[in-house]
Amino acid sequence: MAKVALVTGGSRGIGAAISVALKAAGYEVAANYAGNDEAAAAFTAETGIPTYKWSVADYDACVEGIRRVEADLGPISVLVNNAGITRDAMFHKMTPQQWKEVVDTNLTGLFNMTHPVWNGMRDRKFGRVINISSINGQKGQAGQANYSAAKAGDLGFTKALAQEGARAGITVNAICPGYIGTEMVRAIDEKVLNERIIPQIPVGRLGEPEEIARCVVFLAADDAGFITGATISANGGQFFV
Numbered sequence: 001m002a003k004v005a006l007v008t009g010g011s012r013g014i015g016a017a018i019s020v021a022l023k024a025a026g027y028e029v030a031a032n033y034a035g036n037d038e039a040a041a042a043f044t045a046e047t048g049i050p051t052y053k054w055s056v057a058d059y060d061a062c063v064e065g066i067r068r069v070e071a072d073l074g075p076i077s078v079l080v081n082n083a084g085i086t087r088d089a090m091f092h093k094m095t096p097q098q099w100k101e102v103v104d105t106n107l108t109g110l111f112n113m114t115h116p117v118w119n120g121m122r123d124r125k126f127g128r129v130i131n132i133s134s135i136n137g138q139k140g141q142a143g144q145a146n147y148s149a150a151k152a153g154d155l156g157f158t159k160a161l162a163q164e165g166a167r168a169g170i171t172v173n174a175i176c177p178g179y180i181g182t183e184m185v186r187a188i189d190e191k192v193l194n195e196r197i198i199p200q201i202p203v204g205r206l207g208e209p210e211e212i213a214r215c216v217v218f219l220a221a222d223d224a225g226f227i228t229g230a231t232i233s234a235n236g237g238q239f240f241v
């Protein structure tokens with residue numbers, strides 16, 4: 001029977017590419033999203049992948065959402081924590097709300113989603129948790145103290161949980177994308193993108209969502225069991241750890 005994979009923020013951007021790639025690799029895929037019903041409906045119509053709406057920032061909603069997915073498709077073997085937001089501001093202008101929204105979604109969201117699936121993975125002696133962090137969690141980024149802190153936290157979470165899951169057949173890994181051409185990045189002023197951002201990327205272009213999806217499929221595989229606690233940097237050579 002096909003393994004079930006759940007992708008948070010799986011209906012748009014990088015998450016959509018991940019959902020599609022996992023489906024193509026033979027998984028039964030569920031894509032979660034937060035509020036963009038129109039994008040989710042279009043995604044399901046195009047791909048046949050069911051979408052489920054709840055916020056990863058809300059623990060109770062995650063428990064209930066995961067219950068629905070498991071009732072429909074079966075136990076979750078692969079969890080991709082991809083949902084993420086930005087609320088950029090220089091620190092002297094950053095509001096407590098901007099801080100909280102980003103940390104609640106991009107960091108606490110990983111606890112909220114992983115905790116309800118963890119015991120099931122332990123019982124079944126198999127699990128793959130793949131966390132989409134960011135280059136800006138590795139190097140820090142001006143204007144993104146909230147985002148950089150949350151994404152760096154994702155890496156600590158990954159390494160700690162990898163140690164806890166290892167004996168139970170659960171791997172926990174992170175991917176740190178550089179600039180990928182999704183709506184999140186295309187929202188950046190075009191002049192800033194072309195004159196300041198792309199010239200910093202040695203390969204000379206933005207990454208494609210499918211290039212991140214390929215890393216996820218690799219880490220999700222049954223025979224990737226010796227890779228855990230790892231961080232894959234996929235950033236066009238922009239930053240080396």
Ligand code: NDP
Binds near residue numbers: 013037182183185
């Ligand atoms: P997009 O803005 O294109 O898509 C974000 C997705 O996350 C949407 O499906 C959105 O749902 C969902 N989402 C947002 N908040 C929540 C929430 N609280 N609960 C559930 N789902 C939520 O983002 P990207 O594809 O660009 O980014 C995906 C991930 O990759 C993020 O974690 C991001 O930080 C990371 N990343 C992206 C980079 C890039 O260059 N794009 C670079 C490095 C990291 P809805 O459609 O309902 O709004």
